[in-house]
Amino acid sequence: MKRLSLTSRLTLSLAVLVMLVMATVGYALYRTLEQQLIIRDDGALITRVEQIRTLLLNEDVMTLIHDKPGLFANMLGNTESLLVLRFPDGTPLMEVNPGRSPIPRITPVPAGAPLTLAAVHHAVTADGIPFISASALANISRAPYQVTITTGRLMSERTRTLAMYRNQIILVATAATWLTALLAWFFIRRGLTPLRRLAAETASMDIHYLSRRIGITRAPxxxxxxxxxxxxxxxxxxxxxxxxxxxxxxxxxxxxxxxxxxxxxxxxxxxxxxxxxxxxxxxxxxxxxxxxxxxxxxxxxxxxxxGDAGHAIERAALPLTAEFGRLSDYFEGPAEERGLTLACERNGATVWADPELLRRALANLLANAVHYADTGTAIVLRAEQRPEGTTISVENAGPDIAPHHLERLFDRFYRADASRAGDAGASGLGLSIVRSIMVLHQGRWHAQSGKRRTRFSLFFPAKPA
The missing domain is CATH 1.10.287 (Helix Hairpins)
Structure with missing residues (x-):
């Protein structure tokens, strides 16, 4: 299955986000409008009952009910409303029901009690249209001195209004979602132009253009x-x-x-x-x-x-007195051949290192010193221990090494004196091996030369607590 591009993902995410926001806002507005319309309609129904209560107190109104009941039908204002007046024994006084709605059977509010919105009853017809109704007792001026008022209304108009509003919300939310998706796709694609430019620049690079660099000035x-x-x-x-x-x-x-x-x-x-x-x-x-x-x-x-990061070394606390003695015995013969002497300053120091690698590094430094030291001089092997680690140095007298050579002495095959390239046994790898050994120990290496003295120093970190 092909994965969507970053532009498509961002566009789809924004479109879904806008759709959710619009749907949430639309639903909240719809529910708010519905509640307001319900309160308005319930209040209008309660007001109608109160008005009829007041009218029935007038003797002339009772006469008018007998003579002209059509006036009350006109007062209802539409064919979806009903009004029923009955005496307490069930005898009808007046019934106005042009829509043939079923007359609800509800308990009337007593004549002396105030009418509130809680007196309105809500129901739903078989067609799913809300129907509201209310009933109350009213005092009249003749026997039996009370009349039951029952009124109701079918909320078809409110249902149509809410349906129209709901359809408008859906239409607006859909249009906003599509418009957002189109605009998001355009602007995201335009905004990702630097990324495509970066991809094109990197794709054009190969082994022959490693010196090129990607411009950063115009980049976001x-x-x-x-x-x-x-x-x-x-x-x-x-x-x-x-x-x-x-x-x-x-x-x-x-x-x-x-x-x-x-x-x-x-x-x-x-x-x-x-x-x-x-x-x-x-x-x-x-x-x-x-x-x-x-x-x-x-x-x-x-x-x-x-050079492999997975190369493992086994460190131990090594007494340098023994290590220096072993190296002195090994290089005693080559040093005597060139008239050199070996001096060791041990100071009872110890070093946290791999035994074989330590001996190889020091052997390479001593071999280098024996090879290039002035005849008749001494090679000094020195150790200095501190809380942070141990420094081992090999110092010899001989020709100075220029500063620009010191920086590259530990590179592979590098020689400070090109005339020595043909020296027997010299491969130009001794100091490079020393550097690799120090990298494995997370240590440091340093070379300094001046006044016909050359010194190579190796720092081994102390054992972690």
Whole structure:
């Protein structure tokens, strides 16, 4: 089943709302008019009985009733009314009933009691037309000194008036509903023009136009927040796509070097028959290049897994004295080869982190420091614990890194010195892995360099209470 459009939904909602409002108002007006007409007709009937009561006190009126009863028929004013005068014993004095309406049998109001609207009786004929009646005793000047007055009226005129009014209400409500629907459809469709324009602009964007942004000047206030969020998304997509393109290019470049070496050495070896020592040296060289490729692929796989929001880590409170000792023992050999020393300032600090990921991050920082530190200097591994968390830093002496490089050191395949791109074992992914590990720990990372001192700092948040 096809879903209704937003324009159709809003139009239908407004039309139904107007119909309900008009029906409610019309019903209220109809009921008010009906009650007013009932009160008016009941009052007119009571007034008629009071008038007849007063007339019957006159002796001349009694004579006139015998001689000219037609005068009272004219007094009723229409053929739907009736008037019956009877003596208490049931003997009729006068009966005027041109419409042949059934004479109601109701208890008359005593002669001395006042007539109120409560004395009016309401009934409905077989045709569904209301019939009102009232009865009262009246004093006369001759025996038997009382007469029963019974009067009534068929409310055909009132029924026609109310039916006409009801039909007008239905007609007006229907016309208002259709008019509202047409106007609502027109104005809603016109009002949704910015939304259709926004849809057209977004549909025209593809991978080649990520730098485009949706204009916000002419947009209504209701859409500005959506447009701002969409433009922010486009900006993030553009940055990520640019980084992905750069990563792909850098990865292809870095993979091409060892693969080219392997192909070149193998091609040279296949031209002529060589001795065993040559093949052993060739296999050793190829093994180193293959190890480099394996490390690069392993790092890329780690970064891909770390980028997944569902990547789970198992944290624990780790004493840094033991962790620093383990790392010092591991890097003692590579540091001695370059004439470097390792100094650890433990201070009895602990860190809330995943053991394997912590060791990998610190190992990458130490490997970077050993690689670029000046010969004969010391690499300082320092820890500082505070209530909000623990900061671990690796500091070494060496060439300064320009500020514009510091901002991108943790990007994938980025190197501050392009001349080092061919360094053996360097893939440009070490610091990027450090950043991914810190993201998993909801921590922070920072690099600063100046006066031939470079320092990398990692902040691990404390364990939640």
């Amino acid at each position: 206030s209701e859409l500005r927040q959506l447009i701002e969020a969409f433009n922010s998304m486009l900006e993030r997509l553009e940055i990520n796509f640019r980084q992905l393109s750069q990563v792909s290019a850098d990865m292809a470049h870095d993979l091409r070097t060892p693969i080219g070496i392997l192909l070149g050495q193998t091609e040279v070896a296949m031209r002529f028959k060589r001795d065993t020592d040559y093949y052993e040296n060739l296999l050793g060289s190829n093994f180193e290049e293959l190890q480099r490729l394996a490390r690069m692929i392993d790092n890329m796989l780690f970064l891909a897994r770390a």
